[in-house]
Amino acid sequence: MSLFTARLPVAAAALAILPAFAAHATAPTTDVAWDLVRDLTTQIGPRPAGSPAEARAREWAAARLKSLGFQNVAIEPFTMRAYRRGTDKAELVGFAAQPLAITALGYSGATPDAGITAPLVYFPTLAALEAVPDGSLAGKIAFIDHAMVPTQDGSGYGPYGNVRRKGPGVAVAKGALAVVIRSVGTDKHRNPHTGAIMWPKGIKPIPAGAVANPDADQIARLAATGQPLRLHLTLTGQIIDNAPSGNVVADLPGRDPTLPVVLVACHLDSWDLGTGAIDDGAGCAIVTAAALRAQSGGAPGGTLRTIRVLFAGSEELGGFGGEAYAQKHGKEPHALAMESDFGADRVWRVTTNFAPASDAVKNRIIAALNPLGVVPHDGPADGGEDVGAIIAAQKLPVVDLNQDGTHYFDLHHTPDDTLDKIDPALLAQNVQAWENTLAIVANEAGPIAAR
Structure with missing residues (x-):
């Protein structure tokens, strides 16, 4: 455990299970998370919205997702207003x-x-x-x-x-x-x-x-x-209009292609001062690894529903990627949306916007997360910037897996946003929490209703 992580407040129940997560990190599917954030932040580095580095990151991400077995991998371009330091x-x-x-x-x-x-x-x-x-x-x-x-x-x-x-x-x-x-x-x-x-x-x-x-x-x-x-x-610095950006979208097809997809998102761009490890390379690593684990860990043939991964572009300057996704995919049915964009500290709380008719699904999620030290919360769930537009357009149900943010704003948007700030054991706890959640929502045959 790094010196950085050693000073973070972690609940006793979660501390007891962290060694198990560290052991999990040797499993191939968990290595996906660490390898992805390591390679993204090392091989690409900073990825400012609308920059050539962000374009390289899109090509890199598409190739990586294909190599991991995702299908229908696509780079979906759009333009936006950028800023060059x-x-x-x-x-x-x-x-x-x-x-x-x-x-x-x-x-x-x-x-x-x-x-x-x-x-x-x-x-x-x-x-x-x-x-x-x-x-x-x-x-x-x-x-x-x-x-x-x-x-x-x-x-x-x-x-x-x-x-x-x-x-x-x-x-x-x-x-x-x-x-x-x-x-x-x-x-x-x-x-x-x-x-x-x-x-x-x-x-x-x-x-x-x-x-x-x-x-x-x-x-x-x-x-x-x-x-x-x-x-x-x-x-x-300069403000640049009509700068090129784009999203990367990839699917893990479900057993029933007629069912609406489950969307899990992160953002690929970062600020230029650091290498975008906690914001939001870690999020992309978490959702990718968890989607693969949920698909491979259940019934033969994968999850019932398709799990779609969205690596959104140009979030930092105004959520352009999430808006572009909603414009392009707004007529496609979605079952639920989730986002990871709050670093890589442990998941400590779960919040949903489920209607009472879907309490059974919510309670299964709460039960699956309880052994990981994750507690339920009745507050609002909004999904986040990269999924906000599609959630609003389709009034989607949301699961927020809240990470401990006590020290997130020590690093946020600074030169200190680098790979050494991510603890592999805590990253693995995130992947496990996401996998447990996706294993439920992506295998739910009936609709999940939002309030």
């Missing part, structure tokens, strides 16, 4: 002059090559920025702070993530020349976290970046002195 630099000048660790946010506007220098105005929260008059920040750079803390279910990402997703658009309305935020992350490393901006329609993007959390602490302390701050900022 340029030079990212920031430094305080004048009072307390010092460099800052910064990364551009996806869809940032660009500074001139020589950068810009302007007063830096500190806002402790997004709400504080929203409260100032429109136009009051003309010629200034806004800095937005926040206080994201770790949670097991990752629920802080919604509200605190709005500092990145929506904050830059608010800064434009206030007249800001540029905007810098505290990284949306829970670590104390000097690694900034990137991620996409959701600019309001009709807004011209301004330069927007995120500084590492220790540097945000530094800015907050300096702002508290009351001394005026000035920032020199250089962000020279």
